[in-house]
Amino acid sequence: MELRRLRYFVAVAEEGNVTRAAERLGIGQPPLSQQILTLERELDVPLFHRTGHGMSLTEAGKALMVDARRLLNDAQSAVANAQRAGRGETGHLHLGLTASAAFHPIVRALIRAFRANYPGVALTLTEGTTTQLLALLEEGRLDLALMRPGTHSFAGIALYQIASEPMKVVLPAGHRLAKLRRIPLTALAGESFVLIPREESPMLHDEILNACRLAGFEPVPGQQAPQLSSVVNLVSAEFGVSIVPASVSQIRAEGVVYVDIADVNVVTNLALASRDAEPSAKVVNFLALADQARSAASAGARGHPAKRRKAKEADHAQA
Template sequence: MDLRRLRYFVAVAEEGNVTRAAEKLGIGQPPLSQQILTLERELDVHVFYRTGHGVALTEAGKALLVDAKRLLGDAQQAVLNAQRAGRGETGRLHLGLTASAAFHPIVRSLIRVFRATYPGVALTLTEGTTSQLLALLEEGRLDLALLRPGTHSFAGIALYQIASEPMKVVLPAGHRLAKSRRIPLTALAGESFVLIPREESPMLHDEILNACRHAGFEPLPGQQAPQLSSVVNLVSAEFGVSIVPASVSQIRAEGVVYVDIADAQVVTNLALASRDAERSAKVDNFLAVADAARVAADDAARVRPRRRKEDRAT
């Protein structure tokens, strides 16, 4: 059945007059009358009968009007649903993140803003190692992944940097350097390092090793840990020292201290990874929110030093 004819039928039924309905629809009266006659032939019933002032619904017409309005409403809703889905305003977004990424404040802000901006999109979070997340992304089981890429690039994966942060040294509370506010990395030469295995987090692993090598020494490999929370706990148990993103210092384990690194170049980046050849509107929307969050964070970082200088002046 032609939905256009149903729309014409509803207009005539609501106006009770073919001429007024034609004016409302913006078409001529003869074509409208012809469409109603065609509809009646298709249904093999009369839907109107003439009155002194126009037309009125037959019993068949009354029954049709109820269903016609429902069908037209459903058709309109179907269009709106398709348009919203095309704009990335509905559906489900599968987001992966590493344990270290989850600690960064920009990630919490990003997720909060996205959910508020796109309440029709269900957000599913999956935590895993970098290697696990990249595999899930390539398999299509994730739409995006928050990870620390280091200097790596990946075939078929697009990376969008959203934040960078300094690294900190994590030391046992009884360590000789534990009371220092700031130390050079060279002070850790000869120390045993607790590290995440490279096969689990190649980027963060390499960033730590490269920072030490840039400082002029090779870190001594010690106990390995599957994730950063385990790294902190093993340092607490005095298995060695380590280097972690600054946001990980939110883990307040007993028996550890976090110390700033004197070399300001010891930083780690946080990025969103997506499949390069497959981008949905939902992914584009999330990236747009992430870009706005990055700009806001950069602006705030520029304001903070100026405020500290003003505070000292007073």
């Protein structure tokens, strides 16, 4: 049974007249009458009482009318659902993020914006190390991942930078440098560093080591920590010092202080990673919102007097 014939049937039943139904459907009266007769032959029951005043439904026609309306509504819903899915407005988006990425304000703003703009998409967050997130991406268990890529590139992975931020030194509160507002990295030469193992977060690990090497010294490896919150806690326990993204200074652990770094090139980038294959509409939508969030954050930094110097320093660092 063709949906087209059901639409014709419903139109004739609602109008009670073939001429008016034909005008409503935008087709000729003879073809419409023929389609109704074909439907009746297909079902092997009369659907209409035909009188000089018009057409009325038989008992079979009344029964069909109920199901025909439901089927037509279901067909319209199916089309609408397919179109919404094609536009990335329904379904499920699996987003991974590292612990350090979760602290950045642009990440919170981006997640809020996606949920507000695409309420029909279920968003699942998975936290993990960079290595774990890359593996989940490759396996297809994540659609996107927020991470700090440093200068690395990965086969089969596309990276979209969305933010850049300075790094800070985190020191025990009783450290000799703790009362200073800004220090050069050279002041940390000879200090024991609390670091996340490279196998857990190769990008952030390498960024910290490279920053120290550019400053002219090799950091002394000390106690290792599985994640940034552990780094801060170990510094608080005076296991050593460390360098963290500025947004991590939101962790207000007792016994630590965060100090700005005088070296303007000590910055870390935040990026969205996706599989290099053709992205889904949901991924494209998320990336578009990320681009908007990046532009808004950049405009805000340049427009606010207190932030202009930091924006200039970040631009200089990326040049």
